């Protein structure tokens with residue numbers, strides 16, 4: 170029996186170095202060097218290894234279980250063992266049995282010939298770590314939605330796994346890492362010398378069998394691997410020199426990426442270094458800027474360009490690199506072949522982990538920003554990049570083709586470029602026409618990530634290219650994968666463009682609002698009590714006491730009397746905020762990106778489970794059978810009807826059915842359950858009302874939905890006559906309960922109602938501010 174307690178490592182933050190050196194045990198090899206598996210594990214953990222996989226290819230189930238329990242005991246007795254992940258190879262039943270026996274097991278690792286990863290995930294306990302062995306990008310893509318990390322290999326041919334496939338080599342590992350959003354642990358015949366090279370091509374760690382198990386001193390062997398891993402630091406410039414970029418997914422998440430922009434200026438603050446610094450800040454980085462050229466420009470156009478001497482450009486670059494370590498560099502306007510050469514020489518000496526090249530040639534206003542004779546130099550310069558971000562005109566110049574007129578043409582040009590140069594391309598479609606302004610990441614191995622965004626009717630597009638490239642560099646520099654980084658940057662920029670015109674800057678192509686999301690988050694993070702509730706007097710004697718100044722507006726589902734009319738009026742500000750939110754407007758127009766909708770839906774599924782329980786609590790406390798039946802049937806409808814709709818949609822769109830609730834969902838759910846169980850009945854029903862009432866309103870605001878609307882089926886549920894009838898009944902209950910309540914209870918109920926409205930607003934908003 171194991172003495173280790175149930176204290177899953179999976180619940181602790183999965184620090185980036187978790188997989189640095191991952192010991193995979195082999196009883197035969199340990200025995201041959203005169204040691205038990207648990208002793209080998211203890212020695213490795215004492216040296217700093219923080220992940221162990223118990224593998225017993227030849228053992229029967231009982232023997233395997235004994236070995237897992239013995240290793241769990243060894244971990245419990247070794248300093249550092251508590252923080253070490255214990256993973257069981259292949260046998261889910263053995264992992265479950267060990268946990269049933271009281272041992273702390275953190276997860277399982279399965280291969281391609283075991284059950285599919287999605288099935289394994291369904292059998293595992295919440296929070297379990299799931300690893301999957303993969304040997305090519307397609308296998309990585311199939312496993313990614315279900316796994317927590319991937320084992321990528323074999324790196325070289327190995328004797329410890331006779332059934333292993335052809336070896337991948339460094340290049341094969343790099344390709345899988347680049348295509349995977351998950352940490353990729355390299356495995357198979359890795360010696361100490363190969364360890365830093367694997368880190369440089371993007372591995373999140375090295376899994377070692379013989380190198381530690383068959384070593385006369387497993388502790389010393391572990392130290393040697395760990396030292397080799399650490400020696401690679403976070404600087405993988407050798408990868409770029411080989412034409413490969415280090416996939417961000419495998420790099421540790423940096424606390425604050427330090428990002429340098431090398432670009433021209435815009436004194437009106439919309440483009441160039443000014444836009445870059447604002448974008449880097451907005452994307453969560455520390456921004457720095459080296460100026461290549463001083464540009465006299467505004468929202469209407471460029472009036473003049475002044476180029477400081479190259480020597481002074483070099484002085485600026487050296488001032489930065491002599492002092493500051495850089496996580497990412499973004500280049501913008503480089504103006505001349507001389508400047509391109511100077512920046513190129515500096516990059517040779519200071520290759521950053523991430524280099525985003527925005528090959529600026531012509532401004533939005535149509536003015537040239539790159540000498541015509543510097544195009545060849547720019548073409549060569551682009552090959553240094555992790556990713557380039559040309560607009561369609563620039564992509565045409567780079568690839569010697571005519572400007573693409575469709576997204577498909579632009580993607581084809583980008584593919585050709587990426588294959589030829591080994592450098593990824595972000596295809597920007599701002600210059601094309603049609604309802605979509607999507608961005609696509611096209612990688613050198615043919616991988617693409619599409620991020621949808623609606624085209625926005627606005628003149629506020631000055632500096633969009635600069636802003637996208639800078640935000641992308643920052644998110645890549647922070648350790649995000651290409652898909653994550655481009656997703657974040659595109660969604661953020663879309664919000665910035667949509668709200669740019671409100672800034673009232675200039676009369677031409679105005680700047681985007683770089684700080685829009687930051688201001689929205691600042692409001693959401695305000696710790697003061699929500700001000701809506703201030704509208705309610707401490708004691709509420711008369712309906713007109715609540716927000717008397719607000720003019721009543723029509724509700725799709727009309728109030729049931731004076732008290733609920735007062736609630737409707739008092740909620741006007743928060744209702745307006747919901748109706749204007751980018752989530753609700755995008756949802757109703759059909760322009761909301763699918764990822765945001767899927768996130769919303771997964772949270773809504775989690776929410777409904779909680780809401781159903783809050784309603785069930787109200788059923789228990791209802792003063793009449795009719796009211797009890799109302800809440801009970803609404804509860805059943807949430808649990809069985811609506812939640813099922815969520816699951817169907819997510820499955821039909823191949824989105825993971827991720828029902829882990831986030832903090833905003835949790836806050837709302839427990840607020841409702843708390844009031845449902847512990848507050849006076851009138852407060853509980855008032856808190857539960859906005860969910861029904863505001864949804865009915867959103868459905869009515871949507872009006873008739875065209876048959877090809879991407880979220881039409883969803884919006885139809887808001888307009889469901891049965892739901893409207895239930896809302897009408899609920900309004901009657903709340904009106905009646907308020908009428909009977911004391912003035913004090915009434916005030917509490919109104920505050921709970923307004924707070925629930927605010928929860929509704931935050932609930933919608935969360936989908937467009939994640940990441």
Ligand SMILES: Nc1ncnc2c1ncn2[C@@H]1O[C@H](COP(=O)(O)OP(=O)(O)O)[C@@H](O)[C@H]1O
Nearest residue numbers: 560597598599600606608623624625630633634
């Ligand atoms: N009208 C628009 N609506 C929505 N997004 C836009 C619009 N114009 C530009 N964007 C966004 O800004 C990015 C860069 O714009 P684009 O005009 O393609 O490049 P550049 O600014 O370099 O000329 C686009 O990929 C897109 O994400």
Ligand SMILES: Cc1ncc(COP(=O)(O)O)c(N)n1
Nearest residue numbers: 433434440441632633634635
């Ligand atoms: C100094 C400088 N750099 C770049 C641009 C291009 O702006 P956009 O991002 O709209 O393409 C610009 N107008 N000025």
Ligand SMILES: [Mg+2]
Nearest residue numbers: 533630633634
């Ligand atoms: Mg533009």
